[in-house]
Amino acid sequence: MRYLQVILSGVLFGAGIALSGMANPAKVQNFLDIFGQWDPSLALVMGAALAVAGIGYRWVWAREKPAFAESFSLPTRSDIDARLVGGAVIFGVGWGLSGLCPAPALVALLAGNGLFVVFALSMLVGMIVYRQFFER
Template identity: 55%
Template sequence: MKNLVTLIAGLMFGTGLILSGMANPAKVQNFLDLFGTWDPSLAFVMGGAIAVTMPGFWLVTRRAKPFFNDVFHLPTRTDFDKRFVSGAAIFGLGWGLGGFCPGPAVTAVPLAAQGTIVFVVTMLIGMVAAKYFVLWWDRRTWDLAGKTSQL
């Protein structure tokens, strides 16, 4: 049952991304081009998503536990650190330059446009590189503090 609900939710999400134009990088780039060919239509998509998500989260978190898990996995950190800010900046640059964020990019892969495939492949390489860079950086700073690394 969990897999069926996951499949249906994924299909609904992907369909929404395609129908809203989020899977079209030109539309996203026009939305971000405030002083050129600005297209405000994606603001309505975001507004609609927020209007559905806010009460949905409110209702779901009133439950004792999720439908298909033992506990909710919600973020607990509230601070802003260098990793958070630099990650957000890199995400924003990639979104602005490529016109994609991860969800719409993966949704657009079956269309097999060359730019989409290149974006998804480089996105995956970037994700793996970031993971190993963070592990290396943590190990390096741990060792510089005079402690032996347990990683």
């Protein structure tokens, strides 16, 4: 049952990305281009996602424990360090230049758009390099 929930959540998330147009890099880049062809629809998508997540969080936190775990697993660190800021900067620059972040890139790739193979492979290499050199 746990894996079915994970699969259904992923399918719902991917469908939302596809339907909202967020797998289209031009749409994201137009949102970031506030002095050019600005497209505010990404802000609406983000707002809708926050509303859905807010409802979900209230529902989940009302429970004593998660459905498929013994307890909630929450991060314990709250400090802002150079690794956090550096990672955010790298993510933001990559998102701005390519118009994609990992989830929309995978949705576009799974939808059959072969142009995103290089992006997905680069992302995979980055994850492998991080695990090999920084996660020890």
